[in-house]
Amino acid sequence: MSSGADGTPQYIRGVPHALPEGEHILWQGAPEALPIAKHVFHWRLLAAYFAVMTIVWATSTTLAFSSQDFLVSLLVRVGLSALVLAIVFVISGVVARTSWYAITSQRLVLRLGMVFEMSINVPFTILDSAGVGVFKDGTGQVVLTLTKPNRLAYIALWPHCRVFSINQPQPVLRGLRDAQRIGTLLAQAVADASEGAMRAPADSSRASASDPHLAPQPA
Template sequence: MAVTEYENEPIRGLPGYLPEGEHIVWQGVPDWRVFARSALYTRWIGFYFTLLTVLALVSGSLGGALLTAISGVLALGLLNLFAWGVGKTTVYTITNRRLVLRIGVALNKCINLPLATVGSASLRAHAAGHGDIALQLTGKHRLGYAVLWPHVRPLRLRDAEPMLRALPDAENVAAILRRTCSGVVPNARIDTDTAPAANIAPPRKAAA
């Protein structure tokens, strides 16, 4: 697996042309509105500032309430602007050999994850068919939490898990990932359950 910074992409979402025998199986982008709610917690932050504003009004501090409300609007505006930027600059790609995350709002970078390194994956469902897919990698890797953020499973600081965020039709993407991983690991058992947090990648054989 590798992290690559680049300026030009001959194929959308990829830093270079695919080698012979490799082809794109699926490609998609996060829904920025769902990303704002699920990854940046804009609803909770909005509720927090609303509560502070109400408390300031109850205590008789009109100026404090106004300042709090303005701060909340600015904070939510910046978070939604960042989420919009993530939606515009992020491309997730599954090929028959690897998974590629093109991420970075200010500076584009590609993270290449060979499918053979995906030990397991879990689907967390959101409303309207959206969802996140977290990937647990096998072996040693140098993908830090800060490098992956915000495309990373929350609070997994030590062993960072890349995450495909706010995917439309997430169950279908999970099914595609299952089939593709099955092609890399022949005769592996594939869990067909698509419930939230279900294991969707084929298990790895234990070392002899």
């Protein structure tokens, strides 16, 4: 197992097994609820839609504005709209609370599951590219593309995936406060792992050639 600087085993939160020897955690954290509500479930768009529909109804109804029937109908519409928005915020909170992202020196780990918890491992060897998106509120996301034919199940990733990437789901680290830094860290980790993988065979070849027990012996 992998150990930290003080010799203690390193664990990703929520994963019962320690990291393998030689692998270490570079970053781990959770998405934030409000950015998920805003950029995944689009609560502001929903609120605007309900407001417009309520105004259209109020200006087109035959009920008198001061009548009890009008007030009851208005309260029902406003109440249902508020209920839907409340559900959006509750789901966003559950997503944030049950999700955890981790970047190690060898892979990306997504611990997900609002109902059934699971850990999804994405080795750097199957990562094709990563892009960072930053929103006006300062939060952002990191979008990943896997090399074909590697594929993750859309239903297992949702909502941590691009909405319309159903045939070739793209994992997304959502609701990040410092997305640019995390994306840069991930890119550097992938580059370091790739460089280490290329260096290992060369080091092995040199070791074999210099080993007197493996060198050709005179007849």
